[in-house]
Amino acid sequence: MIITTATAVDREAAWLRTSGDGLPALLAVDGGPWDVVQAYMSRTPGQRKRQLYVVRERVEQPRTSVGRMMATHHFKLKIIWPMSSGDGNAEASQRAFDAALDVVLQRVAGFLGDKTHGGRFLSAAENPPRVTIDYEPVEQALQQQAGAFFATVSYACDDPEIVG
Template identity: 50%
Template sequence: MSSADAVAREAAWLADFNPADGLPALSATLGGPFDTIQAYLPRTPAQRRTQLYVLRRQLREERTAHVRRMARHLFELRIFWPASSPSGSSEDPQQTLDAAVELVLQRIGGLMLDKTHGGRFFSVAENPGEVTVDFADPEPGLRDRADLRCTVTYWADDTEVNG
């Protein structure tokens, strides 16, 4: 493991699904709400698709002992959600986005006694133990029949290494 693959590891956790663990599927191919779950933002995101992109906004290397250090990643999930609905309602896409974000929060929270995202990290959303969701103003997306947007941010601690 290296800090260079942290974004890919987190994207893999979000796209992963095991029906036995009780965590929700996020990928539409597995019954979840997102057509795309991907590490890094593409040059031209798809139109009219539910999309979740994993970005790293900050990397900190913290010394935990004289010869030990730990990488801390501030992840940002960018969510794009179509502002249109078959019913023509503007409220429906806003509500379905809220429901999708709830599933994302459950997935980030991880398993009851395992906050490592399947061994990919030392811990996720534990130090500090917070996840922040920021919703963009829906009016421009609704007016332009484009996308609703929100970001989800949280920290992940990597495993300690000598150095």
Template identity: 55%
Template structure:
């Protein structure tokens, strides 16, 4: 593992799905709410699609012992949600976004007694033990028939390395 592939590892966890583990799927093709779940922002994002992009906002390299260090990644999930609905309701897409965020939070929380995201990290959302969701004011997106947006941020600890 390398610190450079942390975003790809986290995107893989979010896109992964196994009915046996009890965690919800995020990709629409597997029954989840998102048409797109991917690492990094594309140059030209999809239009009128439910999208989740994994970004890394910060990395901290901390010394844990004389010859040991650990990389801590601050992940940002950027969620883009179409502000339209078949009924023309403005409340429907806002509720759908809230429902999708709840599913994302379940996926980030991971498996009972395993916060490693399938062994991809030492731990996720455990140090500090919090996940923050910031919703962007929906009024401009609703008014312009554009998109609703929110960000989800949390930390992940990589495996300790010598150095």
């Protein structure tokens, strides 16, 4: 895939869908907790599916020196986790949600010593060096008939420098 600012969301979604590389898989078909892992949010998200959408909050492209620029993509993973209706145990659903988000954190962190997300970026979650999870109030999900928990995972990825 060509590295441009236009392909960044697809490149990151491809990394999150990767399996069999020694990091935890995210997609349920590969043994992970998520039914959907895709670039860009659907107009009508699926019902009762565990969903993770890669979207971008902003792109910064500062000049790093005369004639050189480096794009930084600020990603947000939009997370939808439906409450389990099988046993009616809200606590178990919340624990499963936390466990699923932990797997996302492990994949975003990547391999020890390689923060390129498989060569898709110059660095991922290194500039700034943090990943943030913001949870929507749990009370909202508990009060809804067909409730779901929501969270947003935020981090940045840097592209290689370009001459321009």
